Amino acid sequence: MSHPNIVLVGCGNMGGAMLSGWLRQGIAAERITVIDPSLPALPDGVRRVAEPEAAMDVPAALILAVKPQKLAEVAGAISALAAPQTLLLSVLASAEIATLRRVFPRAGAIVRAVPNLPAAIGHGITALAGEGLSPSHVSLAETLCAPLGPVEWLAREALCDAATSVSGCGPAFLFRFADAVARAGEAQGLPRAQALRLIAETMAGAGAMLRAADADPAEMAARVASPGGVTLAGLRVLDEQDALTRLIADTLAAAAARSAEMAAETRDAVQG
Numbered sequence: 001m002s003h004p005n006i007v008l009v010g011c012g013n014m015g016g017a018m019l020s021g022w023l024r025q026g027i028a029a030e031r032i033t034v035i036d037p038s039l040p041a042l043p044d045g046v047r048r049v050a051e052p053e054a055a056m057d058v059p060a061a062l063i064l065a066v067k068p069q070k071l072a073e074v075a076g077a078i079s080a081l082a083a084p085q086t087l088l089l090s091v092l093a094s095a096e097i098a099t100l101r102r103v104f105p106r107a108g109a110i111v112r113a114v115p116n117l118p119a120a121i122g123h124g125i126t127a128l129a130g131e132g133l134s135p136s137h138v139s140l141a142e143t144l145c146a147p148l149g150p151v152e153w154l155a156r157e158a159l160c161d162a163a164t165s166v167s168g169c170g171p172a173f174l175f176r177f178a179d180a181v182a183r184a185g186e187a188q189g190l191p192r193a194q195a196l197r198l199i200a201e202t203m204a205g206a207g208a209m210l211r212a213a214d215a216d217p218a219e220m221a222a223r224v225a226s227p228g229g230v231t232l233a234g235l236r237v238l239d240e241q242d243a244l245t246r247l248i249a250d251t252l253a254a255a256a257a258r259s260a261e262m263a264a265e266t267r268d269a270v271q272g
C-alpha cells in the first residue's frame with residue numbers, strides 16, 4: 001500500500017507518540033510533515049516547520065494534536081490544508097465533530113480520536129468516532145491509529161466523553177493506583193523501587209489476562225482469592241460499602257463532566 005502524506009499539527013506527548021508509531025510501522029519519514037512552533041527534535045527524514053507554508057501540499061491526512069485551547073488559534077493558519085481529499089483526524093479531547101467542521105468546512109471527512117499515552121510504546125488503545133465516512137476514510141483512520149494499539153469504533157460521537165474518562169485518562173488513574181500500592185508496600189517495609197516493580201508487573205500481567213480471557217473481572221478476582229485467605233481480607237476493605245466502585249464512579253463522572261464542559265468551551269472559542 002502506498003503511504004499517505006501526513007501533516008501532524010502539534011508534536012508533544014500525543015503527537016510525538018503517533019509519529020513514533022507511524023515510523024515504527026514503516027510509514028516513510030519523507031511522507032510526514034510536523035507543524036509545531038517549538039520545533040521539536042525529530043527523527044531523520046521527517047519535515048519540520050514552525051508554521052504552515054504557502055507552498056505546502058494538501059495532505060491525505062491532517063492530524064490535529066494541539067491542546068484543545070489552541071484550536072481557534074491554529075485553525076486559521078492550517079484550514080487551507082484540510083481540503084476535500086483530506087481526512088482530518090483530531091485527538092483533541094472535547095473538540096466535537098461539529099466544532100471541527102465549523103473550523104475546517106472543506107475537509108473531506110472528520111474523525112475524532114481518543115488515544116491514550118501508552119500509544120508511545122505501541123500499547124495504547126484508540127477509540128474513534130465519525131459520521132458518514134467512506135470505507136476509504138475508515139481504512140485511513142485505522143491505518144493512522146493502528147500503530148498505537150487496537151482501535152475501537154464508538155457507536156456514536158456522544159460516547160467520546162465516556163471513552164476519554166475510561167481509556168484517555170485511564171493511564172493516569174492507574175498510575176495513581178500504582179503509586180498508592182507502592183506507598184502502602186513501602187509502609188510495610190519494601191523499598192519503593194522494588195514495590196513499584198512488583199506492582200508494575202502485576203498490573204501488566206493482570207491486564208494481559210483480562211485482555212485474553214472471556215472471564216468477568218469479578219471472576220478473575222475470585223480466582224486469586226482463596227477461601228478464608230489473604231486476598232479476601234484485602235477485598236473486604238475494597239468492597240466495604242462499595243468503596244472502590246463508588247470512588248471510581250465519582251472519578252470517571254468528574255472526568256466525563258469536564259470533557260463535556262471543555263466541549264462547550266471549545267465550541268464557544270471557535271464561534272467567538
Ligand SMILES: NC(=O)C1=CN([C@@H]2O[C@H](COP(=O)(O)OP(=O)(O)OC[C@H]3O[C@@H](n4cnc5c(N)ncnc54)[C@H](OP(=O)(O)O)[C@@H]3O)[C@@H](O)[C@H]2O)C=CC1
Pocket residue numbers: 009010011012013014015035036037038065066067068070073074091092093094114115116117168169
Ligand atoms: N496526553 C494524553 O494522554 C492525551 C492527550 N489527548 C489530547 O491530545 C492533545 C495534545 O495533548 P498533549 O500531546 O498531551 O499536549 P502537548 O502540550 O504535549 O503537545 C501539544 C504540542 O502542540 C504544540 N503547539 C502549541 N501551539 C501550536 C501551534 N500553534 N501549532 C502547532 N503546534 C502547536 C505544543 O508546543 P509548545 O509545548 O511549545 O506549546 C506541543 O508541542 C490534546 O488536545 C489532548 O486533549 C488525548 C488523549 C490522551
Ligand SMILES: O=C(O)[C@@H]1CCC=N1
Pocket residue numbers: 093164168169
Ligand atoms: O487530560 C486531558 O485533558 C487529556 C484528555 C485525556 C488525557 N489527557
